[in-house]
Amino acid sequence: MNAAADIPAPPADRRLHPWSWLFVLLQQLRQFVVPLLVLLFAGRRNGPGEFADWAPLLGVVVLVAVAVLQYFTYRYRVGADGISIRSGLLQRTQREIPFARIHNVALHQSLLHRLFGVAEVRLESAGGQKPEAQMRVLGLADALALERQVRTRGTAAADAPGSPAQAADGEVLLALSTAEVVRLGLVSNRGMIVLAAAFGVVWQAFPERAAADWLQRLFREAMGYAGQLHLGWVGTVAAALALLALFVALLRLLSVALALVQYHGFRLSGGRGRLTVERGLFARSRTSVASRRIQAWHLQETALHRLFGRRSLRIDTATGGREDDPRRLRELAPIATPAACDALAGGLLPAAQWPPAQWRALPPGCGWRLFAGSVPWNLLVTGLLCWHFGGWGLLALLWLPWSAYAAWRQARYLAYAVDARLVAVRGGWWSRWWRFAEIDKLQGLRLQRSPLDRWLGTASLWLDTAGAGAMSPPLRIRFLPEAEARDLYHRLGRALAARRLRW
Amino acid sequence: MNDAQDAPPPAAPPPLPAAPDWQPLPPRGALLYALGAAAALAVPLGLGLGLAGATLLDLPRLPAIAGAALLGLALGAAVGLLRHRRIGWKLDADGFATRRGGLWRTETLVPVSRVQHLDLERGPLERRLGLATLVVHTAGTRLAAVRLPLLALADAEALRAHLARQVEADDAL
Numbered sequence: 284m285n286a287a288a289d290i291p292a293p294p295a296d297r298r299l300h301p302w303s304w305l306f307v308l309l310q311q312l313r314q315f316v317v318p319l320l321v322l323l324f325a326g327r328r329n330g331p332g333e334f335a336d337w338a339p340l341l342g343v344v345v346l347v348a349v350a351v352l353q354y355f356t357y358r359y360r361v362g363a364d365g366i367s368i369r370s371g372l373l374q375r376t377q378r379e380i381p382f383a384r385i386h387n388v389a390l391h392q393s394l395l396h397r398l399f400g401v402a403e404v405r406l407e408s409a410g411g412q413k414p415e416a417q418m419r420v421l422g423l424a425d426a427l428a429l430e431r432q433v434r435t436r437g438t439a440a441a442d443a444p445g446s447p448a449q450a451a452d453g454e455v456l457l458a459l460s461t462a463e464v465v466r467l468g469l470v471s472n473r474g475m476i477v478l479a480a481a482f483g484v485v486w487q488a489f490p491e492r493a494a495a496d497w498l499q500r501l502f503r504e505a506m507g508y509a510g511q512l513h514l515g516w517v518g519t520v521a522a523a524l525a526l527l528a529l530f531v532a533l534l535r536l537l538s539v540a541l542a543l544v545q546y547h548g549f550r551l552s553g554g555r556g557r558l559t560v561e562r563g564l565f566a567r568s569r570t571s572v573a574s575r576r577i578q579a580w581h582l583q584e585t586a587l588h589r590l591f592g593r594r595s596l597r598i599d600t601a602t603g604g605r606e607d608d609p610r611r612l613r614e615l616a617p618i619a620t621p622a623a624c625d626a627l628a629g630g631l632l633p634a635a636q637w638p639p640a641q642w643r644a645l646p647p648g649c650g651w652r653l654f655a656g657s658v659p660w661n662l663l664v665t666g667l668l669c670w671h672f673g674g675w676g677l678l679a680l681l682w683l684p685w686s687a688y689a690a691w692r693q694a695r696y697l698a699y700a701v702d703a704r705l706v707a708v709r710g711g712w713w714s715r716w717w718r719f720a721e722i723d724k725l726q727g728l729r730l731q732r733s734p735l736d737r738w739l740g741t742a743s744l745w746l747d748t749a750g751a752g753a754m755s756p757p758l759r760i761r762f763l764p765e766a767e768a769r770d771l772y773h774r775l776g777r778a779l780a781a782r783r784l785r786w
Numbered sequence: 787m788n789d790a791q792d793a794p795p796p797a798a799p800p801p802l803p804a805a806p807d808w809q810p811l812p813p814r815g816a817l818l819y820a821l822g823a824a825a826a827l828a829v830p831l832g833l834g835l836g837l838a839g840a841t842l843l844d845l846p847r848l849p850a851i852a853g854a855a856l857l858g859l860a861l862g863a864a865v866g867l868l869r870h871r872r873i874g875w876k877l878d879a880d881g882f883a884t885r886r887g888g889l890w891r892t893e894t895l896v897p898v899s900r901v902q903h904l905d906l907e908r909g910p911l912e913r914r915l916g917l918a919t920l921v922v923h924t925a926g927t928r929l930a931a932v933r934l935p936l937l938a939l940a941d942a943e944a945l946r947a948h949l950a951r952q953v954e955a956d957d958a959l
Contacts, residue, residue: 409925469790570923590882726926730893737891747926757928772895776880779897 453554468539639700650694650761815936823866831858
């Protein structure tokens with residue numbers, strides 16, 4: 284290594300944790316496990332090729348060398364206004380990350396990390412699929428110190444007046460007890476998702492038909508067993524219902540277990556404009572984000588939530604990455620009472636008013652529009668069923684009155700609110716949602732008019748924010764009378780043009 | 787190929803049209819737009835309608851697909867010509883607005899203070915015709931990139947210069 288080009292480094296040049304090569308290696312092995320296995324098995328099958336026998340070993344040796352090299356070449360330095368990272372042996376990169384640009388600091392500790400007393404640190408800025416920097420791994424004390432530095436300097440850099448640093452996380456805004464986490468598991472469908480994923484994997488992993496055959500055999504054996512019992516019609520239905528109930532109960536149990544693993548010891552704390560979330564039973568994660576980086580809010584209340592008198596509050600941040608990335612700070616309150624959710628949002632939006640003083644309902648005709656939207660699908664399904672089963676398919680039309688009722692109920696709840704600082708939309712019936720964002724955080728506006736809209740003199744107004752997830756309802760006001768929509772469009776456009784974007 | 791003889795971009799961007807009204811696209815791009823729309827409609831219509839027709843009506847398969855694709859070409863071209871005439875843009879104090887769509891109409895506004903960066907794209911055909919595609923990037927999700935195709939090159943450059951100056955003026959980050 285020729286160090287001629289090196290900048291004279293101040294003494295604060297730091298390295299990763301000495302064990303970091305192990306974790307880099309594990310990560311790489313996880314990525315390369317498929318090619319390595321293919322190499323191993325494909326090599327075997329092709330006959331006694333000598334190269335093929337030790338190729339996987341060679342691969343592992345190369346990976347170890349890469350991991351160790353990375354440890355020796357990776358250095359970071361915490362400067363006055365940013366972090367600079369140097370890495371690479373042949374292709375060297377030096378990266379400067381100003382504190383003011385770091386949107387999110389994420390610490391992650393898997394069980395193995397905890398055993399070694401280390402943590403993985405990710406520094407994320409706005410946008411992009413990859414984090415700005417990923418430090419795999421730092422000693423826990425170093426990681427916490429780094430997080431603290433980013434927090435104090437980041438806020439000092441952004442909010443000009445440099446006030447004394449505050450070491451603690453600030454006051455606890457929300458902590459979930461075990462009972463709450465169990466409730467969260469009961470409300471959520473995590474178990475279902477895991478089961479579906481497992482089913483998919485089984486279907487993919489085994490040769491065609493094997494899984495299907497197995498299921499068929501199981502079903503037939505079960506039917507045979509039931510037939511032997513001579514239960515009769517009522518008995519069979521009861522048995523089927525009991526089985527279904529058992530299945531649902533098992534799913535909920537799985538959901539609760541998963542919620543306990545993921546959300547045990549959930550603690551949301553905040554102070555000096557920064558929010559920190561800590562959670563996890565085995566793998567602990569700790570993410571923090573400046574509260575001014577929150578782009579939009581999503582409050583949700585499903586029927587199950589209502590049963591327990593709870594809601595959940597989620598936020599959008601502009602940091603990139605996959606939506607389901609567990610390390611993203613998305614949930615401010617996975618489950619909390621409505622009052623607690625409102626207090627949390629209201630406390631973090633001091634300039635705006637949450638909940639809004641007055642919701643503006645949409646014109647009463649919009650129930651018909653919602654209903655009309657569902658009718659073609661119903662007719663399509665009916666047509667398909669009739670084609671398949673004959674006249675019995677017409678029974679699907681019985682769904683129409685129900686969907687009309689649902690549309691009517693949904694229309695009654697559909698409303699929006701706009702004031703000088705905040706724009707909010709709400710909707711739903713069984714499962715209710717509220718979506719809101721500060722006007723400063725809006726990025727673009729779109730006015731949309733379908734042929735039906737033009738006929739009825741209405742329009743939809745889309746409000747775009749950064750980092751909006753595909754799973755949350757869009758910030759969109761539908762069925763607005765056109766004049767009102769245009770007025771709002773122009774008013775918001777003017778307000779946005781006059782205000783600077785504040786991330 | 788005489789791409790090299792393209793008119794050199796003017797040193798100073800020409801002033802933008804003063805009237806804050808919808809500006810249409812130059813008509814010389816209409817055919818190109820119609821071609822794109824026709825191709826986009828011909829493939830799905832040819833495969834979908836052609837195959838469905840062939841199976842349901844017991845027609846020979848290839849002629850059915852070809853017929854449906856031709857129908858798609860004609861329909862797509864007609865729709866494309868109409869749509870091209872509806873595309874417009876506007877730059878005023880509020881920001882940069884585009885509108886498009888004949889049946890489903892949308893009007894999109896990107897406030898000047900929310901522009902992140904700008905792209906000017908020019909394919910070979912667009913270069914021939916002296917046209918350009920302006921892409922305005924924002925930090926948003928659904929409106930992350932607002933595209934305005936087949937702009938006159940001079941307009942596109944003027945727009946880019948104007949919006950870029952705004953971005954420099956208030957570097958928000």
